[in-house]
Amino acid sequence: MQRQVALIKQSLFDQGYLDEQFIELEELQDDANPNFVEEVATLYFKDSARLISNIEQALERGSFDFNRLDNYMHQFKGSSTSIGASKVKTECTMFREYCRVGNAEGCLRTFKQLKKEHATLRKKLEQYFQASK
Amino acid sequence: MLTPGAVGGSSNSDPFPSGLRVLVVDDDPTCLMILERMLKTCLYRVTKCNRAEIALTLLRKNKNGFDIVISDVHMPDMNGFKLLEHVGLEMDLPVIMMSADDSKSVVLKGVTHGAVDYLIKPVRIEALKNIWQHVVRKKQNVSEHSGSVEETGGDRQQQQQRDDDDDGGGDNNSSSGNNEGNLRKRKEEEQGDDKEDTSSLKKPRVVWSVELHQQFVAAVNHLGVDKAVPKKILEMMNVQGLTRENVASHLQKYRIYLKRLGGVSQGNMNHSFMTGQDPSYGPLNGFDLQGLATAGQLQAQSLAQLQAVGLGQSSSPLIKPGITSVDQRSFKQLASRFGDGHGPMMMNGGGGNKQTSLLHGVPTGHMRLQQQQMAGMRVAGPSMQQQQQQSMLSRRSVPETRSSRVLPAATHSAFNNSFPLASAPGMMSVSDTKGVNEFCNPSYDILNNFPQQQHHNNNNSVNEWDVRNVGMVFNSHQDNTTSAAFSTSEAYSSSSTHKRKREAELVVEHGQNQQQPQSRSVNPMNQIYMNDGGSVRMKTETVTCPPQATTMFHEQYSNQDDLLSDLLKQEGLLDTEFDFEGYSFDNILV
Numbered sequence: 001m002q003r004q005v006a007l008i009k010q011s012l013f014d015q016g017y018l019d020e021q022f023i024e025l026e027e028l029q030d031d032a033n034p035n036f037v038e039e040v041a042t043l044y045f046k047d048s049a050r051l052i053s054n055i056e057q058a059l060e061r062g063s064f065d066f067n068r069l070d071n072y073m074h075q076f077k078g079s080s081t082s083i084g085a086s087k088v089k090t091e092c093t094m095f096r097e098y099c100r101v102g103n104a105e106g107c108l109r110t111f112k113q114l115k116k117e118h119a120t121l122r123k124k125l126e127q128y129f130q131a132s133k
Numbered sequence: 134m135l136t137p138g139a140v141g142g143s144s145n146s147d148p149f150p151s152g153l154r155v156l157v158v159d160d161d162p163t164c165l166m167i168l169e170r171m172l173k174t175c176l177y178r179v180t181k182c183n184r185a186e187i188a189l190t191l192l193r194k195n196k197n198g199f200d201i202v203i204s205d206v207h208m209p210d211m212n213g214f215k216l217l218e219h220v221g222l223e224m225d226l227p228v229i230m231m232s233a234d235d236s237k238s239v240v241l242k243g244v245t246h247g248a249v250d251y252l253i254k255p256v257r258i259e260a261l262k263n264i265w266q267h268v269v270r271k272k273q274n275v276s277e278h279s280g281s282v283e284e285t286g287g288d289r290q291q292q293q294q295r296d297d298d299d300d301g302g303g304d305n306n307s308s309s310g311n312n313e314g315n316l317r318k319r320k321e322e323e324q325g326d327d328k329e330d331t332s333s334l335k336k337p338r339v340v341w342s343v344e345l346h347q348q349f350v351a352a353v354n355h356l357g358v359d360k361a362v363p364k365k366i367l368e369m370m371n372v373q374g375l376t377r378e379n380v381a382s383h384l385q386k387y388r389i390y391l392k393r394l395g396g397v398s399q400g401n402m403n404h405s406f407m408t409g410q411d412p413s414y415g416p417l418n419g420f421d422l423q424g425l426a427t428a429g430q431l432q433a434q435s436l437a438q439l440q441a442v443g444l445g446q447s448s449s450p451l452i453k454p455g456i457t458s459v460d461q462r463s464f465k466q467l468a469s470r471f472g473d474g475h476g477p478m479m480m481n482g483g484g485g486n487k488q489t490s491l492l493h494g495v496p497t498g499h500m501r502l503q504q505q506q507m508a509g510m511r512v513a514g515p516s517m518q519q520q521q522q523q524s525m526l527s528r529r530s531v532p533e534t535r536s537s538r539v540l541p542a543a544t545h546s547a548f549n550n551s552f553p554l555a556s557a558p559g560m561m562s563v564s565d566t567k568g569v570n571e572f573c574n575p576s577y578d579i580l581n582n583f584p585q586q587q588h589h590n591n592n593n594s595v596n597e598w599d600v601r602n603v604g605m606v607f608n609s610h611q612d613n614t615t616s617a618a619f620s621t622s623e624a625y626s627s628s629s630t631h632k633r634k635r636e637a638e639l640v641v642e643h644g645q646n647q648q649q650p651q652s653r654s655v656n657p658m659n660q661i662y663m664n665d666g667g668s669v670r671m672k673t674e675t676v677t678c679p680p681q682a683t684t685m686f687h688e689q690y691s692n693q694d695d696l697l698s699d700l701l702k703q704e705g706l707l708d709t710e711f712d713f714e715g716y717s718f719d720n721i722l723v
Binding site: 071 | 160161162163164166167170174205232234254256258
């Protein structure tokens with residue numbers, strides 16, 4: 001089991017889903033807080049789901065309030081960065097760039113990609129935590 | 134540096150920084166959770182908060198309940214910078230900003246708003262381990278500051294001693310929390326003793342003397358204005374007792390000042406202004422202008438105070454509003470420009486009274502009159518006060534008058550307390566510019582004489598300053614009177630007052646000791662300020678009282694800087710050229 005955990009983790013890093021920030025979080029985990037990383041991840045996915053839904057609504061409205069979208073994305077990027085969600089972070093940056101230049105099409109495309117990465121990461125982390133138990 | 138397991142009192146080693154009470158504010162729950170965990174790992178006592186409003190409430194309810202605040206920049210209910218300002222003003226706690234945004238402009242904003250540090254997310258625990266340094270530094274700064282301030286004033290000494298004693302004793306106490314609490318209390322006490330209510334100005338004020346400012350500028354230039362961060366500047370300056378926070382707030386002002394200068398060549402100003410001053414003052418000059426402007430406002434109060442102190446009168450009421458420091462400065466400059474001989478005369482312009490009225494609320498045109506009058510008038514001590522007040526007032530109303538305000542008269546009376554110096558061409562215009570004040574380091578040039586005052590923007594300290602400043606500007610004995618006037622001008626604007634006062638003080642002091650060189654430096658600043666600010670058009674106009682010290686100040690800045698900036702502004706304005714409409718410096722002198 002340990003080996004499997006290590007493998008999953010390694011692949012997450014190798015494939016760029018996670019970066020060293022995740023390791024920082026793991027280092028904060030100790031006997032007094034044995035599930036810290038999982039707790040943070042859970043919180044992250046809960047909060048980011050909310051953000052995603054907000055962005056989705058904003059995009060569906062079609063009005064493309066780039067400022068507002070950028071604000072949402074800034075938050076999203078912040079939390080993604082904090083847990084080391086590398087690919088998600090990259091998509092966030094791209095999305096913000098599209099917002100900055102007012103490229104609605106770019107925003108939509110990037111957002112789709114972002115959701116995909118987000119979902120993939122979630123699944124993989126769930127596997128990882130499951131294997132760690 | 135952490136002392137594991139030794140929270141709150143230890144026999145062998147100082148448990149500090151364990152138990153450091155941190156308030157962390159971030160609307161992102163994920164980040165908040167991570168930060169909390171990290172801070173706890175550092176053995177700090179953490180309080181989480183996801184709303185700035187709640188954080189402020191918490192801080193207000195427990196004034197001494199926290200040692201440091203860490204806040205995110207982007208928050209839905211309140212901008213992180215605003216929170217930073219509030220905390221700085223109300224609680225005088227060190228605040229660290231953080232954000233995923235690492236763009237230079239935002240970081241700079243953090244610096245200019247007085248944040249003691251800026252962390253880029255994702256925040257690493259290593260970065261958090263060292264935050265205690267900001268707490269210590271601040272405390273040290275407070276005690277140092279109080280010490281220096283006290284040097285100038287008699288009462289301060291006592292406070293200082295108290296502080297020193299406390300610091301010495303406190304640090305050895307058990308928990309850092311206690312120490313901090315003691316220090317904080319001490320600080321409050323000392324501030325409470327100060328003349329004015331310093332509840333909002335608990336920050337220790339560093340007096341940015343000319344030399345200090347020059348050192349600062351040298352460091353900044355060396356590092357490159359864009360790259361200059363408080364920490365590095367502090368290291369380069371290597372000044373005992375100077376805290377990073379001091380440098381940060383000073384830098385903030387300076388940047389504002391520079392921004393205002395915009396295309397204006399600071400170099401020019403320097404030369405013209407600073408005769409005796411340190412060339413590095415150049416940039417300052419511009420700065421001064423702003424500062425002067427603001428200072429002008431502040432000065433009123435400070436002037437009053439100064440007057441009181443210097444003249445032994447209860448001048449504080451004198452200066453009230455209006456032109457305060459700015460005027461003074463400009464006057465000084467005028468004075469310096471014209472030479473010692475003129476200076477004193479002009480400033481004092483006996484007509485002081487008149488002058489003030491002139492300045493008072495008189496827009497450019499009006500000012501001119503005043504200036505002229507001022508020129509003729511010698512400011513008499515007492516009259517000056519009035520003048521100052523008036524000038525201060527006038528300054529206020531005349532924010533628009535840029536250069537015109539500055540009138541040559543400034544040279545003579547400008548200095549006198551009354552701002553009425555309106556003649557202090559530089560001064561008025563200065564006020565126009567806003568924010569410049571922040572930087573005012575004008576005290577630099579003037580303040581050579583009195584080191585401590587400089588930053589002490591607290592009104593309390595101002596008294597001493599004001600008087601001093603006033604004196605400086607004039608060079609002549611009259612200065613004293615003028616300074617008094619200035620202090621009143623401080624009353625001019627609340628925020629700016631602080632600054633102004635300082636500036637006024639600085640100016641005053643400076644004037645007393647060294648009139649000429651100082652005024653010169655001031656002038657350049659005025660100019661800078663003016664041009665840049667747009668509103669202030671001083672070409673060498675004397676600093677007109679920054680009409681709206683408050684506006685100028687816009688920053689939350691602690692008063693200390695404001696005064697300086699005001700002074701600076703004023704000084705800049707005072708430039709001999711006096712651009713302002715129709716006024717020629719010469720005329721005023723006469």
